[in-house]
Amino acid sequence: MARRLFSREFKVEAVRLVRERGVSVAQAARDLDLHENMLRRWVKELTSDPAQAFPGQGQLKPDHLEVERLRREVAKLKAERDLPKKGRSLLCEGSEMKFAFIVKHRNIWPVAWLCEALDVSRSGFHAWLRRGPSLRAQQDDELTPRIRASFVASARTYGARRVWHDVLAEGASCGLHKIERLMRENALRARPRRRGLPKDDGQRLANVIAPNVLDRQFTAERPNQKWIADFTYIWTAEGWLYVAAVIDLFSRRVVGWSMKAEMTAQLVMDALVMAIWRRGKPDALLHHSDQGSQYTSEQFQRLMANNGVTCSMSRSGNVWDNAAMESFFSSLKTERVCRKVYRSRNAARADIFDYIERFYNTTRRHSTIGYLSPVEFERKVGLT
Structure with missing residues (x-):
């Protein structure tokens, strides 16, 4: 059943029927096919604020509008504070990486805010969404499973150079810096070496x-x-x-x-x-x-x-x-x-x-x- 909508004029006349014509709330509700509680709420709202009651069309009262505006402004300020923390490393990167960041975080912040913070256009972002993956992205998608397989096979001990040689041995063609970038983006970090050296305290025969x-x-x-x-x-x-x-x-x-x-x-x-x-x-x-x-x-x-x-x-x-x-x-x-x-x-x-x-x-x-x-x-x- 569709929700019934009432204009401000209807609500005012319904309240006047109770307040000025002496009709009881129960009778007026029956005559107008309304729920009693709804009509009582209308009476209370018009009595407490005759000028701003029933703004209509989904509008808010002026004071509520101001509160909502301030709430949006605070949310935007918080986003502008938090965005640099997450996207600081992208400020010097190309549009491709910035757009990928926006896709990942658009459920947290509005796209407009993200585009403004990363200095890219909204039209450019939506055009990028409509385009297929770039040649570089396709190459990255092809290399990443090979890199991960080499890293896992080494018990997560290989750094970029050894992984690179594994990938080259499989017939792929790429540079060391690409391997470094993809390992960094996929959080594939080799365990750092320990610097402790063993000692022998046994007696020596000179x-x-x-x-x-x-x-x-x-x-x-x-x-x-x-x-x-x-x-x-x-x-x-x-x-x-x-x-x-x-x-x-x-x-x-x-x-x-x-x-x-x-x-x-x-x-x-x-x-x-x-x-x-x-x-x-x-x-x-x-x-x-x-x-x-x-x-x-x-x-x-x-x-x-x-x-x-x-x-x-x-x-x-x-x-x-x-x-x-x-x-x-x-x-x-x-x-x-x-x-x-x-x-x-x-x-x-x-x-x-x-x-x-x-x-x-x-x-x-x-x-x-x-x-x-x-x-x-x-x-x-x-x-x-």
Whole structure:
């Protein structure tokens, strides 16, 4: 049933029928086919404000109009205050990004206010709405799923450069800055590196400390020419798990590793034995480590001598002499360990094994070897 509408004149005459002609409200309501409460409200309104009662046609009284005007003005002032906070970064951007911002926020603020705040025309915005997506937007829509897939596949550890190389490897053609922009717009931010460096407080045997033959030359012309080694520690609910690793500087591949609950010489010996077993008995190999008690131990030194390995050690307290190894452990902790809570040493062993053998060696792109994985790099040079 349609809502009945009454003019101001009708309402005034209905009230006069009650007030001036002595007809009761109930009788007048019946005669005029009105609800009694409606007629009583009309009588009350005309009595309290004869001049401004019943403005009609959806109009408000002057004082109500002023209140409404002030309410709209306050709302606009609040919007002008809040808009720069959300759209500050867009003030120097092109119209495309400003229009996209307006579409996203037009349910919060009127389009006219948004266009005025971002210095674009309303006609331009509506014309943009009618147009199809631009070539740039189409390219962005095509690249974004690939970028997200690369970022997720790296356990959310890849920055723009590594993602860029993944996208290029899939055959796409784009620049690094586009990848940076799309990652920023889609909130794909790699976990920042932790800067803490592990320390070894074990006693060193001064009579077997070797000079720093490597001398921070972290490149190798051929495989099995320079190996670097160190160990770190991972916290679990059962206590510390110590992880030793050996890396071939030619391809940055982890060629040997060992994990134990004790920080002993056997830990680093097992890592070196694994490397020799996997790569074959070395010829003219340089092995570089720090001066930790495990590496200066008689057992470890004997193992190297029996295999014809030349020993090199970092200077005391100088972690930069083995920076490439520190970088690997930093990546391990940033990209995997810091995201986990290990309830047992076995759980930590399984996860670190997965990181080394199924991600770092075979998949993770390394900046020093042309953003290839170590296994892929060795395959390209015909090593594997």
